[in-house]
Amino acid sequence: MSATTISEAPALPRLGTLLETAAAWLLALVWVAPLLYAVWAAIHPTGYATRFELLAPLTLSNFAAAWEAAPFGRYFLNTFVLVTMVLVAQFVLCTLAAFAFARAPFRGSGILFGLVLVQLMIMPDILLVENYRTMRALGLVDTILSIGLPYMASAFGIFLLRQTFKQVPKELEEAARVEGCGTLGILLRVYVPLAKPTYLAYGLTSVSYHWNNFLWPLVITNSVETRPLTVGLSVFASTDQGIDWAIISAATLMTSAPLLLGFLLFQRQFVQSFMRAGIK
Amino acid sequence: MPSRTTLHAWLMLTPALVLLIGFTHYPAVATLWHSFFSTPRANRPARFIGAENYLALAEDPVFWQALWNNLIYAGATIPLSIGLSLAMAIWVNGKLSGRTALRIAYCTPTVLPMIAVANLWLFFYTPDYGLLDQITRALFGWGPTNWIGQRETALGAMIAVAVWKEAGFFMIFYLAALQAIPPNLYEAAAIEGASRARVFFRVTLPLLGPTTLFIAVNAVINGFRLVDHIIVMTRGGPDNATALLLTVIYDLGFRFWDTATAAALTVVLLVILALTAAAQFLFAAKRVHYR
Numbered sequence: 028m029s030a031t032t033i034s035e036a037p038a039l040p041r042l043g044t045l046l047e048t049a050a051a052w053l054l055a056l057v058w059v060a061p062l063l064y065a066v067w068a069a070i071h072p073t074g075y076a077t078r079f080e081l082l083a084p085l086t087l088s089n090f091a092a093a094w095e096a097a098p099f100g101r102y103f104l105n106t107f108v109l110v111t112m113v114l115v116a117q118f119v120l121c122t123l124a125a126f127a128f129a130r131a132p133f134r135g136s137g138i139l140f141g142l143v144l145v146q147l148m149i150m151p152d153i154l155l156v157e158n159y160r161t162m163r164a165l166g167l168v169d170t171i172l173s174i175g176l177p178y179m180a181s182a183f184g185i186f187l188l189r190q191t192f193k194q195v196p197k198e199l200e201e202a203a204r205v206e207g208c209g210t211l212g213i214l215l216r217v218y219v220p221l222a223k224p225t226y227l228a229y230g231l232t233s234v235s236y237h238w239n240n241f242l243w244p245l246v247i248t249n250s251v252e253t254r255p256l257t258v259g260l261s262v263f264a265s266t267d268q269g270i271d272w273a274i275i276s277a278a279t280l281m282t283s284a285p286l287l288l289g290f291l292l293f294q295r296q297f298v299q300s301f302m303r304a305g306i307k
Numbered sequence: 308m309p310s311r312t313t314l315h316a317w318l319m320l321t322p323a324l325v326l327l328i329g330f331t332h333y334p335a336v337a338t339l340w341h342s343f344f345s346t347p348r349a350n351r352p353a354r355f356i357g358a359e360n361y362l363a364l365a366e367d368p369v370f371w372q373a374l375w376n377n378l379i380y381a382g383a384t385i386p387l388s389i390g391l392s393l394a395m396a397i398w399v400n401g402k403l404s405g406r407t408a409l410r411i412a413y414c415t416p417t418v419l420p421m422i423a424v425a426n427l428w429l430f431f432y433t434p435d436y437g438l439l440d441q442i443t444r445a446l447f448g449w450g451p452t453n454w455i456g457q458r459e460t461a462l463g464a465m466i467a468v469a470v471w472k473e474a475g476f477f478m479i480f481y482l483a484a485l486q487a488i489p490p491n492l493y494e495a496a497a498i499e500g501a502s503r504a505r506v507f508f509r510v511t512l513p514l515l516g517p518t519t520l521f522i523a524v525n526a527v528i529n530g531f532r533l534v535d536h537i538i539v540m541t542r543g544g545p546d547n548a549t550a551l552l553l554t555v556i557y558d559l560g561f562r563f564w565d566t567a568t569a570a571a572l573t574v575v576l577l578v579i580l581a582l583t584a585a586a587q588f589l590f591a592a593k594r595v596h597y598r
Contacts, residue, residue: 051398055412061427124323131316146331148584152532156560156569157334180326210315239420241535257422264426279423290418301483
């Protein structure tokens with residue numbers, strides 16, 4: 028293929044590389060195809076949703092129509108409140124619990140940690156019926172708090188932070204103690220700053236999980252004031268919009284845009300934070 | 308008398324434990340309890356009926372169909388998503404041109420809401436003028452296929468969406484693990500003249516053991532939990548061809564308000580998850596090499 032080919036031997040691996048590159052790109056194409064299609068359908072008049080012509084006229088009216096057709100502003104606000112609330116609560120609760128498990132072992136803490144890990148396997152999503160009953164007893168049905176509450180103490184977060192805290196050298200803690208730091212001071216000044224990549228990685232996972240979560244919010248909410256974007260979008264797409272792909276695509280892009288933009292801007296940090304967090 | 312540290316530990320643990328117990332352990336136990344009672348109705352409260360809910364399930368063909376569908380669904384999505392994510396990670400980690408673009412492409416489904424992409428896939432699968440039919444017509448001259456409207460292809464179509472959604476997320480973990488493998492291991496293998504396949508099976512794969520276990524746990528959970536797209540795209544149809552355990556639980560609990568049968572079905576799902584957790588634990592104890 029190139030002038031540097033001297034012997035026959037490298038020809039075979041090179042063909043292999045070529046095939047691999049082709050496969051990698053084909054897969055990538057399949058992976059972005061739905062997104063590309065959504066962009067195509069959203070920025071062209073409805074008639075072009077299924078006809079792919081290069082010179083089709085462009086329009087932004089689909090976005091306006093979708094925005095008008097449902098209270099997306101309110102849904103955005105609800106999702107934003109939900110995601111922020113869950114993230115803050117998770118950071119506080121998981122940090123405290125992880126620190127206790129990592130650095131203050133006591134009799135029975137191993138068993139307790141095992142009990143926490145149960146949630147890795149049995150997530151609140153599966154216990155819909157019973158959690159709904161609990162929320163009704165607490166009088167919380169159809170509130171934003173009820174969407175987030177079951178996820179606030181997250182076994183995944185406790186597990187990740189515990190692993191990270193365990194890697195912090197004990198000498199740092201002792202030095203801080205000599206300087207007169209209390210337990211909480213040590214946690215906030217030594218452990219939390221050193222665990223930044225873990226917080227970033229976990230935070231990103233949490234935000235995208237709760238931004239996208241659907242089944243539990245669908246069950247527990249029933250009004251515009253509490254519905255997050257995902258539920259709002261499903262209500263919108265399943266009512267009379269029927270088959271207007273252009274408007275549905277525009278609504279779909281709108282609801283995913285903040286996460287998608289955030290991901291495109293920070294994708295390098297997104298992947299790197301997982302590496303630094305040592306999730307492996 | 309408990310020491311100061313122990314007291315501190317309990318203070319720090321309590322808020323998380325209260326919520327964990329309240330929304331994971333208690334509902335799991337309460338589900339089991341309620342599965343032995345009848346569904347409370349307005350004029351007659353729940354009464355103990357023993358295993359009747361389970362017997363009703365056992366006689367319900369929809370249950371067996373959903374169980375079987377779910378096993379196929381999990382059995383297909385788990386290996387496919389793990390295998391694809393590993394291939395993606397190796398490609399993105401290697402020397403392919405345009406790695407960054409590839410990485411972004413693979414990751415996009417991760418950040419898109421499942422409910423939003425379900426709408427897009429719905430169009431892909433539309434008979435005749437959907438994208439999939441346009442492509443198969445251009446390439447193979449096939450006629451229109453109702454991908455999600457007929458029993459033969461509906462479950463496969465749902466599996467494809469799930470794999471598409473999951474693989475990029477798993478790739479991130481494999482990528483992180485691949486970059487942590489010391490390069491001198493590969494240099495040593497190169498000096499010994501090991502083939503690429505040999506390096507992969509003898510160096511890379513064993514070192515990815517813990518990551519694979521972590522991903523496998525997640526893939527198993529998703530095999531039973533990831534049903535958003537099914538609820539939107541097919542509602543378990545046509546003729547229960549895409550009904551999974553969780554979609555049936557949702558239907559029973561929140562469309563027919565038959566909470567007792569829903570509880571019994573949830574117990575079945577919990578038992579399946581517990582069994583797979585135990586199996587993975589045993590497998591991991593034997594096979595995974597921790598560094």
